[in-house]
Amino acid sequence: MRGYILNLKKNRDEDLIVSILCADRLFSLYRFYGARHSPLQLGYKIDFAYESDPFFMPRLRSVSHLGFDWIFALSKVRYWQIFARLLYRHLSGADEIDDFYFSLLERAALKLSAQNPKRVLIEAACELWEREGRLHSDLKCLICERRIEDSLVALTHCLTPAHGECVYKEGFDREALIRLFETKETILFDDKEIDRLWRIVEEGL
Ligand SMILES: [Zn+2]
Incomplete structure (x- = not known):
C-alpha cells in the first residue's frame, strides 16, 4: 500500500504509532523499535504493508520510502511537514476517508519540485476548503x-473574509483574493x- 505519514507518536521508549493517509483511509499502525529500521519522517510517502494483531494494534511492516526530488530541500520539507501535521489534526478521528485528500497531497507533492512551498500549500488548503464547502468566495x-x-x-481563520474594520485586521487585495478563490492560484x-x-x-485547516 502507499500513503503519506501524517503523524508519528512515540510510545514507550522507541516504539512508534504511525498514522498514514492512504487513498481510502487513515491508518494507525504500530512499529516496534528496531535498530535496522530506517527512520520514519513526517510527511514522507511510503510503501508499506500491515499485519493485524488480534490482541493489539495492527503492525506496520515492510516500509520503503518513495522519494520526491525536493526531499533534501529543507525549506520545502519544513512547510510540507507543517501541512502534514495540519491535515492530520483535521482528519484524525475519521476512519474512512474520501480519496480527495490523498490525491490533494499527490498533486501538491508534484508541484513542490518547481514551485514555492507556501504558494503550493496555500492553494492546496483552498482546494480542501472548497471541497468541504468552507471556501467563502461570496465575500x-x-x-x-x-x-x-x-x-x-x-x-x-481558514481565509474566511471580513471587513477590515469588523476584525481590526489588515486587508488583502480583493482582485487577488477573487482569483485565488476562483482558480486556486496565488499568482x-x-x-x-x-x-x-x-x-x-x-x-488550522
Ligand atoms: Zn463586516
Whole structure:
C-alpha cells in the first residue's frame, strides 16, 4: 500500500504509532523499535504493508520510502511537514476517508519540485476548503454578514473574509483574493502577502 505519514507518536521508549493517509483511509499502525529500521519522517510517502494483531494494534511492516526530488530541500520539507501535521489534526478521528485528500497531497507533492512551498500549500488548503464547502468566495463578512465591497478584504481563520474594520485586521487585495478563490492560484499575491496568508493557513485547516 502507499500513503503519506501524517503523524508519528512515540510510545514507550522507541516504539512508534504511525498514522498514514492512504487513498481510502487513515491508518494507525504500530512499529516496534528496531535498530535496522530506517527512520520514519513526517510527511514522507511510503510503501508499506500491515499485519493485524488480534490482541493489539495492527503492525506496520515492510516500509520503503518513495522519494520526491525536493526531499533534501529543507525549506520545502519544513512547510510540507507543517501541512502534514495540519491535515492530520483535521482528519484524525475519521476512519474512512474520501480519496480527495490523498490525491490533494499527490498533486501538491508534484508541484513542490518547481514551485514555492507556501504558494503550493496555500492553494492546496483552498482546494480542501472548497471541497468541504468552507471556501467563502461570496465575500460576505464573517462578523456583520454584509457583502464586502472594499478593495481590501481582511481574512480570518481558514481565509474566511471580513471587513477590515469588523476584525481590526489588515486587508488583502480583493482582485487577488477573487482569483485565488476562483482558480486556486496565488499568482496575484506578492511574497509578503503570501507570508501573511501562510500564517493564517498554519492556524488550522
Ligand atoms: Zn463586516
